[in-house]
Amino acid sequence: MKQSTGTAIVQPRRxxxxxxxxxxxxxxxxxxxxVVLEDLQLKIMPEEFVSIIxxxxxxxxxxxxxxxxxxxxxxxxxxxNELPILGPGPERAVIFQAPSLFPxxxxxxxxxxxxxxxxxxxxxxxxxxxxxxxxxxxxxxxALDRKANQLSQGMQQRVGIARxxxxxxxxxxxxxxxxxxxxxxxxxxxxxxxxxxDKEKITALQITHDVDEAIFLADRVIMMTSGPRAQIGDxxxxxxxxxxxxxxxxxxxxxxxxxxxxxxxxxx
Amino acid sequence: xxxxxxSVDKKPxxxxxxxxxxxxxxxxxxxxxxxxxxxxxxxxxxxxFLLVWQLGSSYLFNMEASSKIEKARIDQGDAAAAELQMCxxxxxxSCQPNTLPSPAQVWSAGGVLWSDHVMIxxxxxxxxxxxxxxxxxxxxxxxxxxxxxxxxxxxxQIFTSIxxxxxxxxxxxxxxxxxxxxxxxxxxxxxxxxxxxxxxxPVSPVVWLLLVFMIVKTVTLNSGLDTSxxxxxxxxxxxxxxxxxxxxxxxxxxxxxxxxxxxxxxxxGVFKKxxxxxxxxxxxxxxxxxxITVSVAWMVLIAIxxxxxxxxxxxxxxxxxxxxxxxxxxxxxxxxxxIGIIGFLLDRIMYWIQQSVSFEKAMA
Numbered sequence: 001m002k003q004s005t006g007t008a009i010v011q012p013r014r015x016x017x018x019x020x021x022x023x024x025x026x027x028x029x030x031x032x033x034x035v036v037l038e039d040l041q042l043k044i045m046p047e048e049f050v051s052i053i054x055x056x057x058x059x060x061x062x063x064x065x066x067x068x069x070x071x072x073x074x075x076x077x078x079x080x081n082e083l084p085i086l087g088p089g090p091e092r093a094v095i096f097q098a099p100s101l102f103p104x105x106x107x108x109x110x111x112x113x114x115x116x117x118x119x120x121x122x123x124x125x126x127x128x129x130x131x132x133x134x135x136x137x138x139x140x141x142x143a144l145d146r147k148a149n150q151l152s153q154g155m156q157q158r159v160g161i162a163r164x165x166x167x168x169x170x171x172x173x174x175x176x177x178x179x180x181x182x183x184x185x186x187x188x189x190x191x192x193x194x195x196x197x198d199k200e201k202i203t204a205l206q207i208t209h210d211v212d213e214a215i216f217l218a219d220r221v222i223m224m225t226s227g228p229r230a231q232i233g234d235x236x237x238x239x240x241x242x243x244x245x246x247x248x249x250x251x252x253x254x255x256x257x258x259x260x261x262x263x264x265x266x267x268x
Numbered sequence: 269x270x271x272x273x274x275s276v277d278k279k280p281x282x283x284x285x286x287x288x289x290x291x292x293x294x295x296x297x298x299x300x301x302x303x304x305x306x307x308x309x310x311x312x313x314x315x316x317f318l319l320v321w322q323l324g325s326s327y328l329f330n331m332e333a334s335s336k337i338e339k340a341r342i343d344q345g346d347a348a349a350a351e352l353q354m355c356x357x358x359x360x361x362s363c364q365p366n367t368l369p370s371p372a373q374v375w376s377a378g379g380v381l382w383s384d385h386v387m388i389x390x391x392x393x394x395x396x397x398x399x400x401x402x403x404x405x406x407x408x409x410x411x412x413x414x415x416x417x418x419x420x421x422x423x424x425q426i427f428t429s430i431x432x433x434x435x436x437x438x439x440x441x442x443x444x445x446x447x448x449x450x451x452x453x454x455x456x457x458x459x460x461x462x463x464x465x466x467x468x469x470p471v472s473p474v475v476w477l478l479l480v481f482m483i484v485k486t487v488t489l490n491s492g493l494d495t496s497x498x499x500x501x502x503x504x505x506x507x508x509x510x511x512x513x514x515x516x517x518x519x520x521x522x523x524x525x526x527x528x529x530x531x532x533x534x535x536x537g538v539f540k541k542x543x544x545x546x547x548x549x550x551x552x553x554x555x556x557x558x559x560i561t562v563s564v565a566w567m568v569l570i571a572i573x574x575x576x577x578x579x580x581x582x583x584x585x586x587x588x589x590x591x592x593x594x595x596x597x598x599x600x601x602x603x604x605x606x607i608g609i610i611g612f613l614l615d616r617i618m619y620w621i622q623q624s625v626s627f628e629k630a631m632a
Contacts, residue, residue: 070529088532100526103627104548113544114534149627223560 006123015082016043017203018171020066022076028151038229039076047201051214053262054224054233055227060207064175065203080170084196090118093169095177099156101163103149107134107140110148113165118167134162137196154185158192160203165196172197174206178213191246198243211262216249221258223265233264290487318371323369332365353386361594369598374605385421392416420579428607429580432497433562433569435616436504440561444509446553448516449547469510473568477503477575496578503529503572508565515557519550548627556620563616566611581607 009132023040026033036059044050052060065071067078069088077086080092101110111131119127131132135141138158148156157177164172177193178186188211195202197217208214214221218238238258249255333356339347355363395416403413420428449459472545480503488495523546531545547554573582585603588596 011485033622068529070532073293089535090533092533094533096526096529098526100524100530102527102530102548103546104551113536117534117536149628 014045016079016124017048017081018042018044018048018077019082020063020067020076020204021079022198023063023066023073023078024075025059025066025071026074036227038231040231042232044203046203046204048220049197049204049218049226051208051218051221052224052265053208053211053214053221054230055226055266056209058224059227059230060224061175064094064173064205064207067171068092068173070094077203081263085246090114090167091170092173093164093167093171094173095157095160095164097176097179099148099153099160101148101151101159106147107135107151107159108144108157111135111166112123114167115161118176118244130166133160134161134166134196138162138192154181154189157181157189161189161193161196165200165202169202170213172202174208176203176207176209179209184211186213187246193217194244211259211266215255215258216227216244216246221262223262243258277429292489297590308352319525321371325368325373328367329365329370332367332609336365346392355426362596364595366592366597369601373595373598377595378602379423380595381599381602386417386426388421391418391569412513414533422584422603425579425584426583426610428578429573429582430610432501432573432578432580433565435506436508436569437502437562439502439505439557440509440512440565443505443559444557447548448513448554448557449520449542452517452520452550453542455521458521460517465514470515471507473503473507473571474575475573480506481576496576500569500572500576500580501577503576504565504569506563507572510558511564512554513558515553516550517556517559519553523549524592527578552622552626555618555626559615559622562614563611566607566614570607 010155011048020042023042024038025036025241027036028034040063052063054060062071066073069083069092072101084259101107102113105113108128108131111134112127115127115130119130122130131145132141135144140158140162141154143151143155148159149161157180160177160244178189183190194217206214206217216236221236221238222232223234223236224230236258239254336356337352340352352363356365395418399414406413449460475501480499483497484499484502488498527549529544531541536544564625569580570582570585573580574586575582577583581603585600587588588599588603
C-alpha cells in the first residue's frame with residue numbers, strides 16, 4: 001500500500017515461527033569434539049513449508065531431533081515464537097521415518113492417545129471426533145478398529161500423519177516420512193499430506209533425500225553441505241502456487257530448472 | 269484410497285502380508301494330507317517307543333529272574349530254584365522280580381489307580397451323606413463341620429499338585445513382574461541387584477525349600493495352619509520366578525527407542541508411559557518368561573513335594589517307591605506319564621494365552 005494519507009503504516013513485524021540461532025551440535029569423542037552442525041542460522045516463517053535436503057550423515061536428522069527436543073543442543077538456541085524450547089512437546093509434532101505406531105493399539109487408539117494429552121479437558125466424544133476427522137482425511141475411516149500391526153506400511157504412515165495433525169501442533173517435523181515406502185505409495189502419501197496441509201497450513205520442516213519430494217511439497221528447499229561441520233549451502237525458493245497438483249507441477253517449465261539446481265548442488 | 273484396497277506397498281517387514289501368505293499357503297486338501305501324514309508318523313514313533321520299552325523291560329525282567337533263580341540254587345539247592353522258576357512263570361505276585369515294568373503292567377496299574385479313585389470318591393459321597401445331618405447341627409452351633417480325612421486317591425493328588433503349582437505360579441508373578449518392571453526402568457537399580465539375581469537364580473529347589481521352611485516354620489508358629497502347602501507353594505514360586513523376573517526387566521529396559529520418542533513428544537506422564545507404552549511393548553517377553561516359569565514350577569514341584577511331604581504327585585511317587593509293593597514301579601511310571609502330560613498341557617495353555625495377548629507371533 002502506498003503512503004497516500006501521509007501517516008506511516010507500520011508493517012506488522014513478521015515473527016518467525018521457528019528460528020535456529022548459532023545452533024551447534026557436537027559429540028564428545030576421545031580425540032576431541034566431533035562437530036555435526038556449527039553456527040547454523042535459519043528462520044522459518046509461519047505457514048511456511050521448508051524441505052531440508054542433503055546427503056546422508058550431513059546432520060539433517062540431528063537438526064530435526066534437536067528441534068523436536070529429543071536431542072540435546074550443544075550451543076545456540078532453538079526458538080519457537082521467539083521462546084527457547086525446553087525438551088520435547090506435542091506443539092512440535094513429529095512424523096517419524098518408521099511409522100512408530102504402537103502395535104498393541106488400534107488405529108483409533110494410536111491417534112486418541114495423543115489427542116487426549118493435548119485436549120485433556122475435551123469430552124470423550126470431542127476427542128474421538130478429532131481423531132475420526134483426521135483419520136478420515138487420510139482415508140482410513142474404514143480401518144479405525146484395526147490393530148496397527150495389521151496395516152500395510154503405507155497405511156501405518158497415514159496414521160502417523162493423522163496422529164501428528166490431530167495434535168494441532170504449531171510446527172510439524174517430518175523426518176523422511178516416506179523414505180521407507182515404495183514410489184507409488186510415496187506419491188499417494190505426498191498427496192494426502194499436501195491436501196491436509198493446504199487446509200491447516202501448519203509450519204512444517206521436512207527432511208528428505210528425494211529431490212522431487214522436496215520441490216513438490218516445499219516453499220523453500222534448504223540444501224545442506226556434507227558434514228562434519230555441516231552448514232546451509234544454498235536455499236532455493238519454490239514459487240509454485242498452492243494448492244499444488246502433481247501433474248501440473250511436473251509439466252511446469254520451472255520444475256526442471258529447480259530440479260537441476262538441486263541436483264547440481266548435491267552432486268557437487 | 270488406492271493403497272487401502274489394492275495393496276501395492278512393498279513392505280520391508282512383511283510380517284502381516286496377507287495377500288502373499290494366501291498365495292503361498294497350500295490348498296486345504298494338501299493340508300489335510302500333511303496332517304494325516306504327521307499323525308501317522310507320530311503313531312509309528314509311539315509304536316516304536318512301546319516296542320523298545322517292552323523289549324527292554326522283558327530283558328531286565330529275565331535278567332533279574334535268572335539271577336534270583338541262580339541265587340536260590342546256590343543258597344537253597346536245585347529244588348528251591350525249580351520252585352522259584354515255577355512261581356515266576358505262574359505270575360504269582362509274591363515272587364516276581366521287581367524291575368522296570370512293561371507297558372502292559374503300567375497300563376493295568378493305571379486302571380488300578382483309577383478304580384481306586386472311583387472307590388474313594390464313592391466313600392467320600394457316602395461319608396458326606398452320613399455326616400450331613402451332624403454337620404448341619406455343628407454349623408448351627410458354630411462348630412467346624414467334620415471333613416473326610418481318609419486317604420487321598422491318585423486323582424486327588426493330581427489336583428493337589430495342580431493347586432500347589434498354580435499358587436506357586438501366582439506368587440512368582442506377584443514378585444517377578446513388579447520387581448522386574450522396577451529394575452527394568454532403572455539402570456542403576458538393575459546393576460545393583462544383578463549380583464543377587466545371578467547368584468540366586470541357579471540355586472537348587474531343595475535349598476529354596478529349606479530356606480522357606482526355616483522362615484515359614486517360625487512365622488506360622490502356633491497358628492495351626494497347613495504349613496506343608498504354604499511351604500511347597502512358596503518354594504515353587506521362588507524357584508520358578510527368575511525367568512519372568514529377568515524377562516520382564518529385559519522387556520522393560522529394551523523398549524523400541526521410537527516408541528519412547530513418541531511418548532516423549534506426546535509428553536506422557538510417568539505412569540501413563542509405563543502403563544500404555546512400556547509394559548505393552550514388554551508383554552511378549554514377559555509372557556515368554558511366564559511360560560518358562562510355569563514349566564520350571566511344574567518341574568520343581570515334584571521334587572519339592574517329595575521333600576516337604578506335602579500331598580501331591582511328588583509325595584505319591586516317593587511313597588510308592590518306599591512302599592515297594594509289586595505294582596509300585598508301574599504306578600510310578602503312570603505318575604511319570606501324568607506329570608509329563610500335565611506339564612505339556614500347562615505349557616500349551618500358556619502358549620495360547622501368549623498368542624492371544626501378544627501383538628507379535630510367539631515361538632511355538
